[in-house]
Amino acid sequence: MSFITSLIGVLSALTFACPALADIEIHDPYARSSNPMAGAAFMIIHNDGDVDDRLVSVISEVPARTELHTHIEDADGVLRMTHLEDGMDLPAGGKIAMKRGAKHVMFMGLGDGFEDGEVITITFQFEQAGDVVVEIPVDQTRTEVMDHSDMDHGTSTDEGHDH
Known part of the structure; x- marks a missing residue:
């Protein structure tokens, strides 16, 4: 067997042995602080790949602690902020x-x-995609993220889009 044939065989085996990775994209990130001790970052995270993934954790050197959170309604109908210790699914x-x-x-x-x-630097840790580093600008006046991924750029109407 020639060297070239062997090399092609090895490269092919490696290609098929490696798991497919999720294709992660971060859109419209911004951060703000609600008081001198706490803040939050907001954005849209897209998985444009063919593999389900999971956002496991987030790391930043800026604060003492950085966590993934959500709001969950309790039995009394009150929204409570909750640490998502198991991360977030990203199909x-x-x-x-x-x-x-x-x-x-x-x-x-x-x-x-x-x-x-x-600018705040954070690192998202995904099960499949690995570490994704994001530079997030601080904007104390922003109140929402814009998700332009579903927009039909061929039309001039805004119907059906969340702005």
């Missing part, structure tokens, strides 16, 4: 909408809060 072709009052990245123990224009 193939799906998305995680991190919005105020819903899923988000929570920063605790900031000390001085965030300043407008500051």
Whole structure:
């Protein structure tokens, strides 16, 4: 067997042995602090790949603690912020909408809060895609993320789009 044939065989085997990775994209991220000690980041996370994934955790060196959170309604109808210790599912072709009052990245123990224009670096840890580093601008005036992934860019109407 020639060297080239062997090399092609090895490369083919490696290609099929490696798991397919999710194709993660982060859209419209921003962060803000609600007080000097706590803040949050919001964005849309898309899995454009063919493999289901799971956002397991988030890391940042800015605050004392960084966690994945959501709001869950308790038996009395009160929304309570909850740490998602098991992470968040991200199906193939799906998305995680991190919005105020819903899923988000929570920063605790900031000390001085965030300043407008500051950039926060976080690392998302996914089961399949591995680490994804995101630079998040601080914008204290923003109140929502914009998800343009479903927009039909061939039309001029805004019907059916969440702005």
